[in-house]
Amino acid sequence: MRPVQHIKLAVDAVVFGYQQQKLHVLLVQQKYGIMKGKWVLVGGFVKDEESLSDAVKRELAEEAGVKVDYMEQLYTFGDDVGRDPRFRVVSVAYFSIVNPKGFKLKADSDASDAQWFAIDELPDLGYDHKIILRAAQQRLSAKLSYQPIGFDLLPKEFAFSELEHLYSTLLDKTIDRRNFRKKILSFGFIEETGKMQAAATGRPAKLFRFNKQKYHQLVKDGFHFDVSLL
Amino acid sequence: MRPVQHIKLAVDAVVFGYQQQKLHVLLVQQKYGIMKGKWVLVGGFVKDEESLSDAVKRELAEEAGVKVDYMEQLYTFGDDVGRDPRFRVVSVAYFSIVNPKGFKLKADSDASDAQWFAIDELPDLGYDHKIILRAAQQRLSAKLSYQPIGFDLLPKEFAFSELEHLYSTLLDKTIDRRNFRKKILSFGFIEETGKMQAAATGRPAKLFRFNKQKYHQLVKDGFHFDVSLL
DNA sequence: ACAAAAGTGTTAATCTTACACCCATGT
DNA sequence: ACATGGGTGTAAGATTAACACTTTTGT
Secondary structure (H helix, E strand, C coil): CCCCCCCEEEEEEEEEEEECCEEEEEEEECCCCCCCCCEECEEEECCCCCCHHHHHHHHHHHHHCCCCCEEEEEEEECCCCCCCCCCCEEEEEEEEECCHHHCCCCCCCCCCCEEEEECCCCCCECCCHHHHHHHHHHHHHHHHHHCCCHHHHCCCEECHHHHHHHHHHHHCCCCCHHHHHHHHHHHCCEEEEEEECCCCCCCCCEEEEECHHHHHHHHHCCCCCCCCCC | CCCCCCCEEEEEEEEEEEECCEEEEEEEEECCCCCCCCEECEEEECCCCCCHHHHHHHHHHHHHCCCCCEEEEEEEECCCCCCCCCCCEEEEEEEEECCHHHCCCCCCCCCEEEEEEECCCCCCECCCHHHHHHHHHHHHHHHHHHCCCHHHHCCCEECHHHHHHHHHHHHCCCCCHHHHHHHHHHHCCEEEEEEECCCCCCCCCEEEEECHHHHHHHHHCCCCCCCCCC
16 A cells, blocks of 8 residues: 655755854755756755765765765655645755865855855855744754764864864853863863864964864763753 | 655664662564564654654654653764665654653554563664664763753652662662752752652652752753753 | 551752952064 | 963862662551
């Protein structure tokens, strides 16, 4: 009893990056079709024999030339029956984090044109992608407090002031520099590299790195990452 | 450019209830089809013009005669291309909580036969429903600590020992009775009913109720529910 | 009077918060 | 020498964790 059903299944990816002290999101401009000229999330229809996560990775590679470090399922948007004006599309949205310095975007492919946008300077988004993006932003803020994903947004070696700035910007909170540093260092998986940041001005900062192995070991031993409020 | 796609979209619901001091889950037995005789989660295909959440509610009503208080999207299972042996099915799983005393199950409809199963006495499940159920169980445990969903599992009026037993069973932790009571009462949204529990044996317990209004008010004022570990 | 479960308070230890001055570098 | 951002410690307050005896009821 194969059902008669005309719903199409798509995936969309919200990819976050951090640049110039600001959260950015990856968007592509549609060159053809009903949304011509509009900016939208990277995404597309799932192939019959392809897993959902493979579909996302394929679209990211095809449309933007991006390979992501960290990706997880965000939410499936399918309650608004008319979210795509052409026909019914249910979309599984993914949430991802990347260091933008890692690659060059496909800025002028045949079908699209990928670009980073600062989260506070977004263009008009097509479909319901603004809603998806907002959901992803909430997830990002929430995760920041209980998972060490902040480090995926920064370069491998970073100064404490950068980490601090990231947290205070994304969570929209003021942070006590001393308490923040104390807490983060007390975890035991942030280590000094021994290097210094070339300072534009002021005293040069020590550079640190996130030790993933140590972190995973600690988690196994029952550690819970928590940087709530501060 | 309508895509050529043969993926079917389904929904499945993991409905939890609490009975006889144990967590239960709602299952239906298939009477026909490839999974004949197997127990599975309540679920089915989404209709072309129906929202995902409406599809879940419809299936719950049709297959089990259940109306749920609390429901949220759990996860979309679509990475295993062969999870349904007939053809490709992607399923959006929902997570729900119910007080089983609220209704009589449709125990002998045409297509199915609904029943509660204690979580530690499960039958063999069809499809990948064991995996979906495990994911739901993890979500339940996690939520228990940071959202007041425990109260949805209990009767409207309950004794502290019941709440305590629920938490210690579902989180598999031992609880200090005094500290637990102190903490829960300190929230300010659990109130005495003035009634007493008819005790089988021992001193009768005071009955309490969860004041939803007060809880929502507190959340608005910045309150965060948290019953971690203890 | 005894068995069974409910109810209750105090203390030590830990974690969190608030807060201000000196340091290293470039101009 | 001054401007700029980096680095650091301590004390008060709040929260959590550990712990055992008395009360109420039914038999």
